[in-house]
Amino acid sequence: MGDVLFNKGLNKASHQSAATRTASATLAELWERTVRSRPSSPAIVSGSEILSYDEVNARANQLARLLLDEGAGPGRLVALALPRSSRMVISVLAAAKAGAAFLPVDVNYPRERISYLLADAAPALLCTVRGAAPKLPAGLRMPQLVLDSARQTATLGALPGTDVTEDERGGPLAVTDLAYVIYTSGSTGRPKGVALTGAGLPALAEAKVAAMRITGDSRVLQFASPSFDAYVTELLATFTAGATLVVPGPDTLAGGPLEKALRDGRISHAVMPPAAVATVSPDAVPDLRVLVVAGEACPAGLVKQWAPGRLLINAYGPTECTVCATMTGPLAPTDEVTIGRPIPGVSVHILDDDLLPVAVGEIGELYLSGAGLARGYLNHPDLTAQLFVANPFGADGERMYRTGDLASVRADGDILFHGRIDDQVELRGFRIELGEVESVLARHPDVAQAVAVLRTAATDGPQLLAYVVPTHGSTPEPGELREHAGRFLPDYMVPSVYATIDAVPLTPSGKTDRAALPEPVRTVRPTVQEPRTPAEKILSHIFRDLFDLVEIDVRSNFFELGGNSILAVDLIQRAQEAGLALLPRTVLDHPTIEKLAAIATLGE
Known part of the structure; x- marks a missing residue:
């Protein structure tokens, strides 16, 4: 494993991985190694579509050549405004083969946010599809490729499917090149782009494949939105092991839809946040043998529920350190929930205000160092200098990332998470x-x-x-x-x-x-408006059950009652079971019982 430093610098616990580290390789090289060893094995399953490693490779090579023709290449960004799909996976591989870095853009974000991301990152070009293009802001000042248009389909079909050469790229691939940029929430009121090279990808791939015990027969769920760095883990872990990535549709995965995706896809391995896992019953997904929870604190109750009968791992890592920094071993139902120990290539430092390691059991701020650290924040040198600081425990020029998380080390070397120092929070x-x-x-x-x-x-x-x-x-x-x-x-x-x-x-x-701050006082209406129509009565019953209410008013607002995106999935599922047709966007635009009932379609 990586290193944990503690106890005022006098003691040092070093944990080295027993596995031989994956040789330094870029994302494209890691992928192409598997293509050579497992060309006919299934790489991606998406609905009825099954693509072998050879087929995905050929499509990625064709798209890489198109990207190069349109101005992409080493040191340049390609924005991918695509939904969760096999095309998104292929586009990531194509950008890597072209030597470019990819910038995922969630087309469901507000147009103002998309405009800011694209203006700030200034990608060389933007790839999208016809279904997503109308959601993008007007007047974007960059070349745009609509990949499923008749013109681009014909162009791609005429390009060679063989691997892209150094001559075509203008040079060799390097792990020190920019690999991807992920925008995260920013304390200044604007999102900030975290710029990652490929230097941390080989160690991440090795750690995930080993810890999750992924083999060529594994079926891995593609759960994460491409706009979050967990997406990189899913692709790396699957393709390095020669396994199959199962890509569901673009809908929110929680509750019934998540359970269905796991069951129908015969998913054996998945990485998900605890909040999503909590919406599924373990008994309903018997094929799921390995589960990694990450992204937020893992409750002990969830471990007690999910650890029996499968391999359960808790992982931790900020975007600024190539997705994952630490992982636990297999968790048992009675274990104290830690964030485990560093993966290969990562060192964890738990320090006091003077940047001195704290003693075992004492709480300090968690810092990370190693090859997987981001370059910093795109176009924000001041913020980069503030959070990526000199590493007093490393060689000259090495840096640490200040996570803002509080942690302590147990006597056995496992790390306990104690929350945030600053105003950053994690929700679902x-x-x-x-x-x-x-x-x-x-x-x-x-x-x-x-x-x-x-x-x-x-x-x-x-x-x-x-x-x-x-x-x-x-x-x-x-x-x-x-x-x-x-x-x-x-x-x-x-x-x-x-x-x-x-x-x-x-x-x-x-x-x-x-x-x-006071507890918020909910507005009390002088009179309660009872449900009148069949649809209102159905929705009122669902609202009452979701929010544990005795009395309900048809003017009650789903979000004011405490609704969130996961509860919205539950609401839609229950409504559908009762014969009402609702969509996620419907709940967002019409959040009261009265308004939802007015536009819901009641089946026979």
Whole structure:
């Protein structure tokens, strides 16, 4: 394993991997090695489509040549505005073969956010498909390729499917080249692009294949949105082992749809956040032999439920360190839940305010070092210098990444996670900078100040709450604020509950005192409007059950009651079982029982 440093620098626990490290190789080289050894094996299954390693390789080579013809290449970015699909996987491989870095763009994000990402990253070109193109902002100043258009389909079909040569690329591939850029929530109110080279990919591939025991017969679920770095893990682990990547449709995977994807895809291996895992029954997915939970703290109850009968691993790692920094071994139902130990090539440092290692059992800030560290933040040298600091435990020029996470080391070397130092939180596996949420809300003309906070209620679970101080004489409505936030933020960052306060409470040092914020008071209507239509009665029953309510009003707002994207999946599934046709976007646009019932289609 990697290194854990602790105890004021006097003791050092070093854990080396028993496996031989994968030789230094780029993503394209790791992929092509498997193509040579398993050309006819299934690489991707997507619905009825089954593509062998040879077939995927040929398509990726054709697209790589098209990308090169359009200006992509080493040191340049290719934006991929594509849904979860086999085409997205092939496009990532094509960018790697061209020597370019890929920038995933979630077409379901607000147009303003997409505009910012593309303006900030300035990719050489953007790839999309006809179904996604209308969701992109107008007036983008970069070449665009609609990959499934008649013109591009014909062009791609005429290009050679053989591996791209150094002459075509203009030079050899190198692990030090930029491999991908992932945008994460930013404390300044703007997302920040984390720029990763390929240097950490071989060690990550080796660690995941070994820990997850992936073989050529494994079937790995492609769960993560391409806009999150866990996507890289899924591709690497699958293709390095010569396994099969099972790609479901682009819908949200939670509850019934997730259970169906796992069962229908005969998934044997998966990497998912605990919040998603909690929506599925272990008994319903007997083929799932190996499960890695990552992205947020893993509850002990989930381990107790899922560890029996399968290999369960807890993993930890920020985007700034090539996806994964630490992993546990197989967890038992009674284990204390740790984040494990460093993977090969990663060193963990748990330090005090003077950058000295803390003693065993003491809590300090977690720093990471090793080949997998990002270059830094794209176009943000000041922020890069602030968080990527000199490594006093390494050679000259080596850096550490300051995670902002609190941790301690147990006597046996396993690491315990103790939460965040700053205002970054994790909700359902997503990292959220509260400052970005606050900045967006503060742009509303009726808001003078805004504070966001993550709170866990006994009945509703974790929720993102927003407190606003109105401008003089104004009274912004929660629905108005939610609509405003949804124009600039992805749905997982839009607060569920909005409360108006006279002033933001402060600590003695003058900082926002989030702990002193009052519990939000829900609006009480003078009269309750009972359900009248069959659809309203069905939805009222579902709402009452979801939120454990005795009394329900058809004007009740799903999000104000504490609804979130995972509960929305549950709502839609229950509605469909009752004969009502609803879509995820419908809940977002029409969040009250009354409005949902008015547009829902009631089957016979």
